[in-house]
Amino acid sequence: MSYRVVLSIGVVIILACSGSVAADDYHFPIDTINHVLNYIDIDTGDIAFRTDYVDRDSFRLKIIDDLTLHPLQIPDYLKKRGDFLKDTTISVFEKYDTLEQTLGRQHRLSLLGNWQLPPEQIYPDARQAGGVIGEFADRLLKTYAGMRFVTNIPLTEGLSGAESAFVADSFLTFLREEEKDVDRPLDEMDSLQKLGDSLAIRFKTVGPKINIANIIDASRQFVSDYQQLADWLAQNRKALQQIPDSLLRKYFPSFKTECGPIVVGGKGNDRYEGDYAIIIDFGGDDEYVMSHVSGHRFQIIIDMDGDDHYRAQTDHYLGAGYFGCGILDDWGGDDTYMAKNYSLGCGIFGTGILVDRAGDDTYIGNIGCQAASSFGVGILLDYGGRDSYSAALYAQGFAFIMGSSALVDYSGNDRYAVGWKYGDVLRYEDHYVSLSQGFGYGLRPYFSGGVGLLIDGEGNDVYQSDIFGQGASYWWSLGGLIDYSGNDQYISYQYAQGNGTHLSLGALIDISGDDLYSSKGVSQGCGHDLAFGLLLDCAGNDQYNAFDLSQAAGSANGVGMLIDLKGDDAYMARVKGNTHGYGNPRREYGSVGLLLDLGGQDFYRGYGADDSYWVTQSKWGIGADLNSVKPDTTKAKPSGK
Amino acid sequence: MVSKIIIMVLAMTSLAFADTKSEVERLFQTASSGEIRYVKLVQPAKDSLAVMKDSAAKYLVSKLSTTDAREAQTLTEIYRGIGKAGTKYLIAALNTDDKYQLRVTSRCLAEVKDSTSVDALLKAATNSDYTVRAEALAAVGKSGGGAATAARLEPFFNDSIYSVRKSCVYGLGNLKSPASLDLLLRALGDPHFGVRLTAYDALVSFDSLAREKVAALLDTVRFAPVTGLAIRLAGQLRIHQVEPKLALYLADGNPLLRGWAVWSWGRLRGKDATAQLDELQKRESDLFVKSMLTDTRAYIDTLTSHE
Incomplete structure (x- = not known):
């Protein structure tokens, strides 16, 4: 064996190993956490919550229960999920599949092969023409046949007519806000509250009858069909784009079907207006002016190139599924997406997927958009470019009841902003609710929430929210934000940046970069009311700014942790008494706060100090800045209950 | 000054209402409003209801089954203000299977702190729902009754649910019966930190009464979690007799x-x-x-x- 062979084998082994070893700075120092907690007579086995503090509703996700019992598994869970979702070699369908599995419902398909050819003769001339034109026509026929099939799956099976109408009319009131709420008189707000309660109580009876398996089956089948079509188009992109527009018009005229029109557009600048079942556009700077037509529940738009402008004139459009599934896949160009409510990767009783594969893009929506879901899956995948995301509420990786959502932006310097429209009538006269940016939300006290994720790969990003956001959650749900690299800015006001509120789980993980975190309170590793909040920053010189009840604060029997592994950091807290490893009492016992800094020369304004431990005068909190000092191996107490 | 004026206006308005029930409803709606716009009206409304005493207490019991956290909190604050005039209505409200009502009523009784409610609370503490047991036991501890109540509370420490044991330990700390000290020292080794550290606080509240027992614990036990807490108690309770032992540590x-x-x-x-x-x-x-x-x-x- 020559040295070259040996060298080659060595290189292969090294490459293989490098592929399996974590290529980033992520680490969750569970042993050190245990070590430090031991000093206040707590161990990692104590960091657990019960799953039965309140009556279990029908929609509690198994993963929420599992992580409620073991909240210290959240970082690894999120990291694994993030690694998978931001892997560009993994298909959209596989990503959908993993998010769907979060819902914990067994899909019963394969339905493939069960569908029948539609009665309409779709593009017969094209199919007879053979070659890429014929194959393309066959693909469209197959996709349409699949669409007809899933359209006929009874998504409201199990509900009476009245119950179906109730769900259709009432469910979205749980996800609706009005700007005029801030001006309503007290009795009117009280009446609205009572109305909301009565709707929730009725939904407790009606909701469990919804055939979620059918909803999932339909989405799954449709996403699978889309994936096959998209894969074929990608393989034949060059050949397809060489077809002259005149031939396209001849072979693929607009075709009306019972699911909506099927349209094929050429490389020119096209304008689409109305409602469509399938649009395949080969290029050009196109304009889409879309309006949802009742009864059309499934849709695929694939645009191969150009700086496109998408505008939805109604809710539930542009990569949105409402009792159905909508997929929008744009392959290139600097695009603009302007939508209303429940859009841009929103699945409610269904699935919504928006994929943008290149370009500097702008996403604008209102409520329930940019990866949002309930009783379904919401996905927004942006593969690159300098992007801007803005919305008003419930957006950017938001999951409500039985929802699983992920906004994944692979690279580019991005800006995420949510809020500044709907006033926070409960807390402040001059702040606005956001509930976004990796946010899980349940309807207290009736229904558990879902799993909402915001994952950003590379780039120097800015995240802006106001009240509730940035790896946060409310009521039996999980919200996670993972940013892999870049010098990022996280700006919010309250309930943010690794916060769980009221029996829920929230985490913000930033893996590298020199980052800035700024929030007023109940933030930066804060769990409030039997909830868990974690802010984990793995590397970089970071600055943390807060006013109170933040930076490792446990409140009302919650657990809050702020863990920074490397870098020269600054921790600035205005109120020393409830930050930097703090717990307060409720229900006759305390909460847990842990601040841990494991490297660098750090600056503290507040309780902490570089190169030291500190036990705060609270129930119960501790901090440790261990720098280069290795934790000793004290066996302070046995773990486990 | 402004709040006093508001209370007077609300009180006068109350007098003008012939229907007390409607007035209680109106005031409670204001008192339980969570909106920032009405924050200045909230406390005066609570105060107005509190000064109505019996007439408010008897109508507010209908609210005790609320599932709304803010309403529940408002009720506890109002009944705290009403005081013992509300006890008989609250005890009657414990006669229910509704666990929301049992929890909120227990919480209200915990604020009233009336030892005449202990029997009814201890009965509620046998409920199959552990959250009811925990609330009821915490209320028992706050209701007083001294050693006699403590003796009735101790058996609940055998509960398998930590929050029930925690409430028991908390109650024993409030009741300060020397007979409970052995149980509290045992609780320092409880599997759940909430119980262990609540027991620590309970022992601190015993002050000088706990010194002998804690000193003895330091002499007899060498088990990290219990010993660690005992060492802390030695300093907290100023147990000078353990100084030689402490010097070794x-x-x-x-x-x-x-x-x-x-x-x-x-x-x-x-x-x-x-x-x-x-x-x-x-x-x-x-x-x-x-x-x-x-x-x-x-x-x-x-x-x-x-x-």
Whole structure:
């Protein structure tokens, strides 16, 4: 064996190993956490919550229960999920599949092969023409046949007519806000509250009858069909784009079907207006002016190139599924997406997927958009470019009841902003609710929430929210934000940046970069009311700014942790008494706060100090800045209950 | 001044209403409003309901089954203001299977602090729902009754759910019956930190009554979590008789015990500990113990010469 062979084998082994070893700075120092907690007579086995503090509703996700019992598994869970979702070699369908599995419902398909050819003769001339034109026509026929099939799956099976109408009319009131709420008189707000309660109580009876398996089956089948079509188009992109527009018009005229029109557009600048079942556009700077037509529940738009402008004139459009599934896949160009409510990767009783594969893009929506879901899956995948995301509420990786959502932006310097429209009538006269940016939300006290994720790969990003956001959650749900690299800015006001509120789980993980975190309170590793909040920053010189009840604060029997592994950091807290490893009492016992800094020369304004431990005068909190000092191996107490 | 005027206006408005029930409803709607716009009206509404005493108490019981957290909190605050005039209505409200009502009513009784409610609360504490048991037991502890109540509370420490044991321990801390000390010391080794640390607080509340038992514990037990807490209690309760034992822990191989021994040593010896702590600081290598030395020196520096 020559040295070259040996060298080659060595290189292969090294490459293989490098592929399996974590290529980033992520680490969750569970042993050190245990070590430090031991000093206040707590161990990692104590960091657990019960799953039965309140009556279990029908929609509690198994993963929420599992992580409620073991909240210290959240970082690894999120990291694994993030690694998978931001892997560009993994298909959209596989990503959908993993998010769907979060819902914990067994899909019963394969339905493939069960569908029948539609009665309409779709593009017969094209199919007879053979070659890429014929194959393309066959693909469209197959996709349409699949669409007809899933359209006929009874998504409201199990509900009476009245119950179906109730769900259709009432469910979205749980996800609706009005700007005029801030001006309503007290009795009117009280009446609205009572109305909301009565709707929730009725939904407790009606909701469990919804055939979620059918909803999932339909989405799954449709996403699978889309994936096959998209894969074929990608393989034949060059050949397809060489077809002259005149031939396209001849072979693929607009075709009306019972699911909506099927349209094929050429490389020119096209304008689409109305409602469509399938649009395949080969290029050009196109304009889409879309309006949802009742009864059309499934849709695929694939645009191969150009700086496109998408505008939805109604809710539930542009990569949105409402009792159905909508997929929008744009392959290139600097695009603009302007939508209303429940859009841009929103699945409610269904699935919504928006994929943008290149370009500097702008996403604008209102409520329930940019990866949002309930009783379904919401996905927004942006593969690159300098992007801007803005919305008003419930957006950017938001999951409500039985929802699983992920906004994944692979690279580019991005800006995420949510809020500044709907006033926070409960807390402040001059702040606005956001509930976004990796946010899980349940309807207290009736229904558990879902799993909402915001994952950003590379780039120097800015995240802006106001009240509730940035790896946060409310009521039996999980919200996670993972940013892999870049010098990022996280700006919010309250309930943010690794916060769980009221029996829920929230985490913000930033893996590298020199980052800035700024929030007023109940933030930066804060769990409030039997909830868990974690802010984990793995590397970089970071600055943390807060006013109170933040930076490792446990409140009302919650657990809050702020863990920074490397870098020269600054921790600035205005109120020393409830930050930097703090717990307060409720229900006759305390909460847990842990601040841990494991490297660098750090600056503290507040309780902490570089190169030291500190036990705060609270129930119960501790901090440790261990720098280069290795934790000793004290066996302070046995773990486990 | 402004709030007094608002209370007067609300009270006068109340008089103008012939239907007390409607007035209670109206005031409760205001009192339980969570909106920032009405925040100035909330406390006066609660106060108005509190001064209505019996007439408010009897109507508000219909609200006790609420599932709304803010309404539940509002009720506890109002009944706190109403005081013992509300006890009979609250005790009657415990006669239900509705666990929301049982929980909220227990919470209200905990605020009223009337020992005549102990029997009814202890009955509620046998409920199959552990959250009801926990609330009821916490209320028992706050309702008083001394050693007799403590004796009836102790059996609940055998509950398998930590929050029930925690409420039991908390109650025993409130009731301060010396007979409960052995149980509280046992609770320092409970599997759940909430129980352990609540037991610690309960023992602190016993103050001098607990000194003998804690000292004995330090003499007989060498088990890290219990010993660690006992060392802390020695300083917290100023148990000077354990100083020789504590001095040994200043050189213990376990930094947790050594660190907390430093903490207690400073509290027991005050300024007299200064020289010894400074000496320890010179040779200590463990960061936790060093931090405790620094913290304790800072504490001693705050003491006046006679402390």
